[in-house]
Amino acid sequence: MELRSLTKFYGRKCAVSNISLVIPPGSFYGLVGPNGAGKTTTLSMASGLLRPTSGDVYVEGQSLWADVARGKRQIGILPDGARLFDRLTGAQLVTYAGLLQGVPRKDVDLRRDELLDVLGLSEAAGQLVVDYSAGMTKKISLACALVHAPKILLLDEPFEAVDPVSATVIRSILTDFAAAGGTVVVSSHVMDLVQRMCDHVAIIAGGSVRAAGTLEQVRAGVSLEERFVELVGGLPQRSELSWLLS
């Protein structure tokens, strides 16, 4: 997958400016950056959810935005704060996602049950998604992203609100997926996690790429967190908050 000169304006606000990234097949790619850096906007444009102001995304050399429906069949998406059909049960939602992607009914049934089991959601399968916790919602969204067996996974904050056991399960699913030749892109604020999990990383700040490449290239001999602070800027001066501490 390749992002070429992606730019997004929201009205007069430039959220993403000329972002280009080459994401090699089979890579586990981390997208890190401070709040408001443009990670969600970038991932949304890369997933076919948000039309770029300019630039394009190429999947296996073909323009995503020339035929979004075709591109989306190859991509599994975990959008940040996505609106789900949350009056469906978890099982119904995954079934719906699979059928929508054209997966045969018997395969959907099999994959859904396996995904719910692996993600620890079997018991909640018959519960409405609106009644799920934040972590359960994240996991059911991930099941929806995986059910059509895409080649590329674009996951916005997949570990946010997820308990440590589920996070380990998700990490191992993603690692196996990448080892089998699939491409995974995750955004995260957790540097340690990205450093342990990803083989490539891009640091984004202020809507543009500050560093990108293999983890080792970007780290340049220090920890990812140190490199991040170095590139994004130092810690802001904290006011005394005397009113809070008195």
Ligand SMILES: Nc1ncnc2c1ncn2[C@@H]1O[C@H](COP(=O)(O)OP(=O)(O)OP(=O)(O)O)[C@@H](O)[C@H]1O
């Ligand atoms: N729909 C929108 N309308 C206007 N501005 C927006 C919109 N969505 C995002 N922005 C702005 O674009 C910039 C990038 O936002 P984005 O959500 O892509 O950042 P992010 O890196 O994902 O942040 P976070 O880590 O906090 O989730 C921010 O300044 C944000 O305020």
